[in-house]
Amino acid sequence: SPIERAKYASARRAAEFVESGMKVGLGTGSTAAWMVKRLGERVREEGLKIQGVPTSSGTAALAREAGIEVTTLDEARWLDLTIDGADEFDSNLNLIKGGGGAHLQEKVVATASDQMIVIADAAKAVETLGAFPLPVEILAFGGQTTKALIEETLVGMDVLGRDSVLRMQGDAPFVTDEGNHILDLNLRRIGNARQLSLVLNQIPGVVENGLFLDICDTVVIGYGDGKTEIRD
Numbered sequence: 001s002p003i004e005r006a007k008y009a010s011a012r013r014a015a016e017f018v019e020s021g022m023k024v025g026l027g028t029g030s031t032a033a034w035m036v037k038r039l040g041e042r043v044r045e046e047g048l049k050i051q052g053v054p055t056s057s058g059t060a061a062l063a064r065e066a067g068i069e070v071t072t073l074d075e076a077r078w079l080d081l082t083i084d085g086a087d088e089f090d091s092n093l094n095l096i097k098g099g100g101g102a103h104l105q106e107k108v109v110a111t112a113s114d115q116m117i118v119i120a121d122a123a124k125a126v127e128t129l130g131a132f133p134l135p136v137e138i139l140a141f142g143g144q145t146t147k148a149l150i151e152e153t154l155v156g157m158d159v160l161g162r163d164s165v166l167r168m169q170g171d172a173p174f175v176t177d178e179g180n181h182i183l184d185l186n187l188r189r190i191g192n193a194r195q196l197s198l199v200l201n202q203i204p205g206v207v208e209n210g211l212f213l214d215i216c217d218t219v220v221i222g223y224g225d226g227k228t229e230i231r232d
């Protein structure tokens with residue numbers, strides 16, 4: 001499909017920025033999967049020598065399968081480059097991420113990197129963030145969650161109507177690598193992303209939200225005809 005071709009083109013183009021000796025954050029999602037596969041090819045074909053820090057258990061498995069040396073953030077301490085997908089990006093290269101439920105590790109790894117490159121099909125470009133429901137990782141403990149507390153707080157602050165949805169996987173709540181749940185906030189448009197991100201992360205029980213502000217340096221946009229455009 002054109003979208004798949006666009007993701008593939010974006011991922012392969014971004015993988016060319018990786019050089020031997022680099023410590024690279026490996027993103028999560030279908031576009032990032034193409035990037036991991038391409039890096040595996042480069043390891044095998046060119047002898048590319050890198051250490052990869054994955055952003056999810058799924059990406060860790062994919063990277064190992066691709067023959068990439070996988071290490072931990074503790075080992076690596078700081079990364080040269082993180083390449084990851086996004087659900088939306090605006091003209092300031094601010095992002096909404098978390099569609100794949102991995103934004104907690106993704107934000108940690110991206111923040112611990114000199115540079116973050118986002119790979120995305122052109123449909124992810126927006127004027128204003130918020131059409132994509134904002135993923136918020138919420139603490140789950142002892143079989144209960146902080147969903148009600150968070151919703152009541154947000155309604156009380158007039159941030160949110162009652163249209164937040166607990167993300168499901170089948171007929172059970174989606175569970176993140178860290179054992180938490182995801183609340184998707186249908187905000188439609190986010191006027192002040194910085195303020196919202198600060199407010200969200202202050203609520204007890206909110207682990208992390210999917211707003212990536214002033215983190216992304218470059219977006220490699222992919223198009224259905226296989227062309228790419230670099231925006232930074």
Ligand code: DER
Nearest residue numbers: 029030031085086098099100
């Ligand atoms: O969950 C995530 O943050 C993913 O990177 C997501 O934002 C992009 O996933 P996609 O490449 O499958 O669209």
